[in-house]
Amino acid sequence: MSFIRKCACVVVVIFSFTSCYKETGESSTDNPVVVGPTVRGDNLGMGNPSGAETSLLTPNNYLMVKPQYTLSYNSSRGGPNWVSWHLNSTWIGKVGRVGEFAADNSLPSGWYVVSEYAFSGSGFDRGHMCPSADRTASVSDNYATFLMTNMIPQAPNNNQKVWAYFENYCRGLAEKGMELYIIAGGSGTGGSGSSGYKESVNGGHVVVPKYTWKVVLVLPNGDDDISRVTAQARTIAIWIPNEQNVSELWTNYIVSVDDVEQRTGLDFFSKVPVNIQSIIEAKVDAGS
Numbered sequence: 001m002s003f004i005r006k007c008a009c010v011v012v013v014i015f016s017f018t019s020c021y022k023e024t025g026e027s028s029t030d031n032p033v034v035v036g037p038t039v040r041g042d043n044l045g046m047g048n049p050s051g052a053e054t055s056l057l058t059p060n061n062y063l064m065v066k067p068q069y070t071l072s073y074n075s076s077r078g079g080p081n082w083v084s085w086h087l088n089s090t091w092i093g094k095v096g097r098v099g100e101f102a103a104d105n106s107l108p109s110g111w112y113v114v115s116e117y118a119f120s121g122s123g124f125d126r127g128h129m130c131p132s133a134d135r136t137a138s139v140s141d142n143y144a145t146f147l148m149t150n151m152i153p154q155a156p157n158n159n160q161k162v163w164a165y166f167e168n169y170c171r172g173l174a175e176k177g178m179e180l181y182i183i184a185g186g187s188g189t190g191g192s193g194s195s196g197y198k199e200s201v202n203g204g205h206v207v208v209p210k211y212t213w214k215v216v217l218v219l220p221n222g223d224d225d226i227s228r229v230t231a232q233a234r235t236i237a238i239w240i241p242n243e244q245n246v247s248e249l250w251t252n253y254i255v256s257v258d259d260v261e262q263r264t265g266l267d268f269f270s271k272v273p274v275n276i277q278s279i280i281e282a283k284v285d286a287g288s
């Protein structure tokens, strides 16, 4: 056991050293044509959807800020209310899916900590909110996405198909020169995984959401992002049942940001002037 762990450790160290070396080597040699953004941006740059604070007095709306994403943790539900992250091409690199699922031990002492095995045998996947593939520029970035505070119990056909395809679509926009502000979460209680309907897993410590949702604000790469959000800005919102019998097409689940705000009680993009919010949040994206 300990030998295997040591080996795994050594492999990770070598891998991260190798990828660092490769990146340095590439940027110092050729490829001058590729001019991408150099700034990663603020994961909570368009506003805090629930006014979350890092306070022991608000255990069901507890702000957790990590370099890779920001979230509001709900200790009664055993998972995030929402996870918010910025995506542009600077976040996407070469390390791939190297992380391992892990308990988030940065929760306040005395709070129940959901383990990496908490969903085992439940019929639900450990569904990333901030996806592994959105954080591949370094080993530590990728590991961060595997913390259980970034997971909800997600029906496999939701997680592995329609949800994953929309993740891919968003990443494609980033690879084409856009930057995205993304917020995702689960809402309601009770979903149907591969072992049928459940309202909770892990002995009641983790609530199974009834729906998974995501809202996205898309901008061309640039600086001073809030000032560039005009009435023409693209928003995409999806609202998907947390069930096995979902369609594979994310375009079947497009709603408006206003719809998600009404159903969750959250306020997205609150740093954007209200008159512009009201226009961009009422849009229903064409899905192409």
Ligand code: MN
Pocket (backbone or CB within 6 Å): 127, 128, 131, 159, 160, 163, 164
């Ligand atoms: Mn997933």
Ligand code: MN
Pocket (backbone or CB within 6 Å): 261, 267, 268, 269, 270, 277, 281
């Ligand atoms: Mn709003």
